[in-house]
Amino acid sequence: MSTTNVSARSPRTLAEKVWDNHLVTKGEGGAPDLIYIDLHLVHEVTSPQAFDGLRMAGRPVRRPDLTIATEDHNTPTLAIDKPIVDLTSRTQIDTLRKNAQEFGIRLHSLGDVEQGIVHVVGPQLGLTMPGITVVCGDSHTSTHGAFGAMAIGIGTSEVEHVLATQTLPLKPFKTMAITVEGELRPGVSSKDIILAVIAKIGTGGGQGYVLEYRGSAIRALSMEGRMTICNMSIEAGARAGMVAPDETTYAYLKGRPHAPQGQDWDDAVAYWNTLATDDDAVFDAEVYLDANELEPFVTWGTNPGQGVSLSGAIPDPGGIVDANERSAAERALEYMDLEAGTRMKDIAVDAVFMGSCTNSRIEDLRAFAAVIKGHKKAEGVRVMVVPGSARVRIEAEAEGLDKIITEFGAEWRFAGCSMCLGMNPDQLAPGERCASTSNRNFEGRQGKGGRTHLVSPVVAAATAIRGTLSSPWDLENTPDGQTTPDGQTTTDAKVSA
């Protein structure tokens, strides 16, 4: 970020304002800036070696009161009241519990009402807020940028660094505006926006950048929708993605357990209202996307940039000019057992996964449930629904979504990362094909030999009904809705509202 020569009055972007506000020391002679970290989220997988490092150096955690831990990555989503069967997983969970106790860190363990995926828990507790810096030893930390926070995924050495110093040496980033104007059609959601963005700029297109999502289509999204978009910024290679805070942000945050109260709230809002990018600020790069034209989007390959509209077909690798990209596409099709020219809607799946830090919040579950309501899942298709947190599970059950899900024939699980990365027993078998609301279609991501197509919650739902990749537009009738001339239903309209 061009923090050099920035006076208080020069026009700045949202990202630059948050950066400048957290500058502890300005790097001299090529050294990085030292940035203060407001909130540090911790989970079991990337923290044990960091705590070990502290112990070996005899260092305490500098700010336990700015640190919070949860168990999510390798926790089971069934029988959570029983000891974890896998000994390696159990050891890792036990290690986090011991470390949290030894270093005085708040931990929400399996079975706790606040347990869940770290990126669902932070916003839900009101800890994630505009204008703060957030880090976590997890690349999907970018999720929290939806609030106008600077949220960065870090490695274990950096986790140790933040635990010890509450700061991080960081090189300034460049800024990229991703402007999405227009109105999404019914059945098209924020997941489709971000999949289309990644297909457009590529898995490395955002490298070195903080992305700022702007435009009327972004403004119209709920916080859940914005989180889905910011979550996948990393899949475009970006270190962070942000949305300027507005009334939608404040309405979501107000009254949550850790949200500011009283005078603090008023002071905070006054400051947050200054965060939006100045009108005359200049981005280092700009990308435009037309929301009106967007269709449900789906990936065909083994990286999130390999995607097309669901109504389209698998592209011919022969048409790709870059030799490396061409061979990557050929390799992807071989791994996915797919051929160029195949219509996406002709692809049959073995499994549907509804969950992950990308799409496991209450709004996602509502959207999924609205489409499947009254239907039975396609025969032979395994459908797993995993809420993002114990709270989301409780909320969903209070609304009766669990009944819709189980009557549909899907499995209703306990909260965690689950089949997004298959660290726990929730995995695909070799060769199995899955429509997944998660974020990565890498080889073996959901289980060795598993094949992943990334989709939105409503596409996951329609696919679970038909057994082939489908959008709600392909459903002739849903019990709650009337079919419109172009095949959309009023149910879909409700879903995307």
Next chain:
Amino acid sequence: MEKISTLTGIGVPMRRSNVDTDQIIPAVFLRRVSKTGYDDALFYAWRQDPDFVLNQEPYKAGKILVAGSDFGIGSSREHAVWALRDYGFTAVLSPRFGDIFRGNSGKAGLLAGQITDEDAEKLWAAIEANPGIDATIDLVARTARVGELTVPFEIDDYTRWRLLEGLDDIGLTLRDEERISEFEARRESWRPKTLPVKTQ
């Protein structure tokens, strides 16, 4: 951390782009709590394939990896760096790295040098023309050499200095502890606190 100035060892040509960290080390191996012992997990799925480059002599004993563009994208898992290091790799060259992977490399003592696409091709050709040939990385000069071929690589000044000096990042930051305390003293009271615990 050990000081690094020159690294020499068998060069490995990995003609693949978008090598994500899930390929470098699958998630099932992340359940361990140690920082070493990940050598068997490196490229676990690909190593089941006899044609994979690391299954071939003399690349099995590789030290310097020359990969395609966008190496180390995806998950933040530093285990990817530990696995490469445990296997014996001391340096990775690629036309573009995942940002988090590159940062992790610098912290964990694995040299990540950025080269051009053309130089990647040249290095692959030079290694494949003479399998088992040593590659030499000169961190001071920022060059990679294979036989007669010498190409430049980029690494940021600060990471290079830290690797050359073998410096501990946390120790460096704590020299500024007074500044951190000053910053903390002026933080606004609305900013988030995880303690005391509040729930719904």
